[in-house]
Amino acid sequence: MKRVSELVVLAVDLGGTSMKGALVTEHGATVATETRVTPENDIVDALIELLHSLEANASAQGMQVVAAGVVTPGIVDEHSGVVKYASNLGWLNKPLLQLLRARLDMPVAIGHDVRAAGLAEQLLGAARGAEEFVLIPIGTGVAAALVSSGETLTGATGAAGEFGHIPVVPGGELCLCGQRGCLEVYASGAGLARRYLARGGTELSSKQIVARLGTDPIADAVWTEAVQVLGQGLAIMTLLLDPRVIVIGGGFAHAGDALFTPLREALTAGLAWREAPRVVQALLGSEAGRIGASILAFRAAGRGDVVNGWPLAVEAA
């Protein structure tokens, strides 16, 4: 009798720094991971090499690869599979789906990293059961996945969710994007570190700055401002989209109560006549993008239903 081999997908979270690949089974188990440095040039060649390596790994384990899913930052059109713009990959109108299809003999899905992470948090993580929510990963920069009626909003050009660059302080501090007063100038890892230094502090990471809260007045000042601006941003998000829950991910979320207690207060204080939605920490962490890529891959293979059986993330004790 022929043994029925396990179905797997190739999932890659392609970032400006690293390409995080994995083999994920139809039962949601990650049976292999492979992470490589993202090269400066020929990124697509390197990506395909990684995908082929994962594929070979699956074959060696007797597993059947049914599809591949790749998620990237930037402005991504999921339907056409074109990455319209990704500054940290140096891509402009890169027809990624077409390029991968030409060299992979399987269905391929292209997704946006943050929106894919939102999908993962929605199906398996902190936004479970919410038809209306936003995921806001706050790392070096800030983005957002917006989900309404269970569907992730992509926008007319694939550029929805640029929460980090909404103008919140008219005539405010200059952002790398060229505008003034963007949210992430104040409320991001890079913004916090830059502002700490500008106020006379030393060169510290946002994590180190958070560790000094309560003992370092400069840390307290820039953190308070970050939380205020973020609270303003969450108020804007709440008034426009009316989410059931706001999920905060990325490095900032690791600040725990130092973030969530004053942030919830700021949001509540910023809403006049309506209740604030719940504000909670993401559960899938830095794995969310790759898990999202694997979900997209199973969908591309026509097997999106397998996700119903996957293990759910639980809150750390």
Added chain:
Amino acid sequence: MKRVSELVVLAVDLGGTSMKGALVTEHGATVATETRVTPENDIVDALIELLHSLEANASAQGMQVVAAGVVTPGIVDEHSGVVKYASNLGWLNKPLLQLLRARLDMPVAIGHDVRAAGLAEQLLGAARGAEEFVLIPIGTGVAAALVSSGETLTGATGAAGEFGHIPVVPGGELCLCGQRGCLEVYASGAGLARRYLARGGTELSSKQIVARLGTDPIADAVWTEAVQVLGQGLAIMTLLLDPRVIVIGGGFAHAGDALFTPLREALTAGLAWREAPRVVQALLGSEAGRIGASILAFRAAGRGDVVNGWPLAVEAA
């Protein structure tokens, strides 16, 4: 041979000042209108009286009423038909659908006035063919209908689209809602009139203030600020939702080029790396809410397809 009577719906746009009712045929023709002052008390009784009067009118004309649609301001849950909060109707958790069903022998749809207007602009007006757009009526206050993938966003509690109250100027001028720096403090009919007076002007309507542009420095100053704040708001909307087109309605839209030329400039200047969506004037004007109510009514009757044959609004020459 029995004559087949024309199908009509009862459509009412219920506002704080007036109740605008109409009979709308399956061909999109308004064959009767009836507008009454909204009473201070017993609004539901007055509404039902208006609906019964419209129904009698239809019978007298030999028309067959198939459904009723009523749209209201406030926080409206279209699914349950409950108006959760409407300050200018004095309503809190009003089970409008249930109340109307008990006294009308036909299918009933409850909608939100601005979202219904967005639906009308989408199917028949300025947003025709756009799957991704926002409608922003700017009158005394400011609201918004947000449409993504052709679906109007309602949010988790029916409160999506509160664009007038997004905080855009931290610590800014006080809003009637109790918060500071809301968009409509600066960029609304009431806001403009209030700020014109506060700067030493006389008591004028926003229309009169617009008429003085170029000859009245105070008018120029408050208008410029209104346009800047509105441009900031549209930049926020664009970065979050990535609409194909932004439709501006209400009294402000009648300012024409005095609004649209500087507003488009402000929006373009406020976006760093992406193109601005089109910004256009609404086509259905103050009829949009009632037309939207009639569309919802035909949908409630299971005849939503009739709208495909309705006449399209055209731009004024």
